[in-house]
Amino acid sequence: MKRLFLILAVAVFAVSSAMAQAVHTPTMGKTGIRLYNHPSHRTEIILPQVKGYNIYKGDFHVHTIYSDGEVTPRERVREAWYDGLDIIALTDHLELRSYEKFMLKAHAPYNPDGKPYEYIRGGAGHKTDPTTPIYCDLDATYEEAVMYKEKENIPVMVVRGTEIWRNARTIGEYNAFFLKDITDVAKPDIIESLKEARKQGAIIIHNHPGWRRNTMDKSPEQEEIYAQKLVDGIEVIGGTGPTLYPQMIDRCVNEKLTIFSNTDTHRTSAQYYPRGGEIFRSMTFIMAKECTEKAIKEALLDRRTIGYAANNLIGEEMWLSEFLNAAVECKVVAETKKGDRTFQLTNHCSVPFVFRRGNTLYTLNPFHSLRVNFGKNKETGVYKTPKFIVENMWTVGDKHPALTIQIDK
Ligand SMILES: [Zn+2]
Known part of the structure; x- marks a missing residue:
């Protein structure tokens, strides 16, 4: 219990010091105190280069x-x-x-x-x-x-x-x-x-x-x-x-x-x-x-x-696939005892991706990674490459495309 309290206390301190950073240093004027200097703020939307563009x-x-x-x-x-x-x-x-x-x-x-x-x-x-x-x-x-x-x-x-x-x-x-x-x-x-x-x-x-x-x-x-x-x-x-x-x-x-x-x-x-x-x-x-x-x-x-x-x-599916593959880095990070491969997918852009695999949904948020296992193709014995229905992409035929994420060399 004591330990939990200590953890909470540390957490509260961490949050309040993070908030403290958002408070701006007041500037003393001749007649008043400016509490906040107001520079212009731009939301930077980070997107990948696609096919050299x-x-x-x-x-x-x-x-x-x-x-x-x-x-x-x-x-x-x-x-x-x-x-x-x-x-x-x-x-x-x-x-x-x-x-x-x-x-x-x-x-x-x-x-x-x-x-x-x-x-x-x-x-x-x-x-x-x-x-x-x-x-x-x-x-x-x-x-x-x-x-x-x-x-x-x-x-x-x-x-x-x-x-x-x-x-x-x-x-x-x-x-x-x-x-x-x-x-x-x-x-x-x-x-x-x-x-x-x-x-x-x-x-x-x-x-x-x-x-x-x-x-x-x-x-x-x-x-x-x-x-x-x-x-x-x-x-x-x-x-x-x-x-x-x-x-x-x-x-x-x-x-x-x-x-x-x-x-x-x-x-x-x-x-x-x-x-x-x-x-x-x-x-x-x-x-x-x-x-x-x-x-x-x-x-x-x-x-x-x-x-x-x-x-x-x-x-168009071609551009959606190019965009996804340019934004997401895909690495094999482990092999399991069962013979599955663990892939790490890292999203380097400001747009999230919602992947469906069977009944399971995975959200790959901007600037986050997730790990997912894929095994071998039972007939060919070849390792599978991550492939998902991308639920937040829309293409011809009113459907979400099924896209493969290439493993980065
Ligand atoms: Zn209008």
Whole structure:
């Protein structure tokens, strides 16, 4: 009993001294004591090199106060850095600008007659009217973000984009990014808008394809858009409560389109993904040589992506297997008397893996190791290599892939 108390006392001391480290040294000012100095904090998401490529982390769908978001462009840039991203595309709606009404009112005193311009609401959601007059400069979001990023030297690539939002039940929504001029994309006809985006060299993705729809089949309007080769990728995972559309993995593979996972965040990401939590914001992992516009565009068009959302990884089986094998080190550490081998698996990346073997689940947490035994193949007498169903990976056919982990040489 005495001994247990001693152990507890040591444990309490260890915990309290660890907490003490988190308390910052106060700084004496002339009139007050600053209890905490507040440097900026970034969550570093450590990912492996895969097939000679670095993995860059991008979110290609966010909104700001210049459409219906609640965050300024500059805060989006800071937030992207805090959240561990390398790339962010600002994609305010072409047609839906809820804050415009307030801005028109606020700026009324500067108008010649002192009255606010008439605000004509385009209508919410599926009734959005593309002929709504545009009073604002649609490129202002991007320009403000870039100006701020350069001034503060924030190492996040900011991409000029927009969300084209028409009838959700028939046409759907599309993001175009790496644009040159957003205002030019605003055209009444969706095909004309997408063609203009294409002309500007943009990448175009079909957003949250199941949203406000009863089927995942293409509508006639969507058939037309796809047939005209106006789609490069699909938001297979979308939204702040991330929704996975499993059939879209198949569509991406069958039609050679790129898999994306984006937040479509309208409020601050801190609301949805608490800082210091085990789940990062949804993002697209991009396997590219370097973080330049050219290399990232090339990687996206070459479909070198994996979608990440809530510690799930979504992609083509080949890339999932490459990712797993790049992240996990596998060593034979012992042989048992029964003739089994003991393998030690070490996860060197920030994403956990959930392995299933029969009815047994193993979670290999980030920067942890686990040991597992595998015997010989009864027929061939050859030692087995660790193979699992990876429960937090999703691939074609709405299934979790069965992947082998190669033994490190
Ligand atoms: Zn959106």
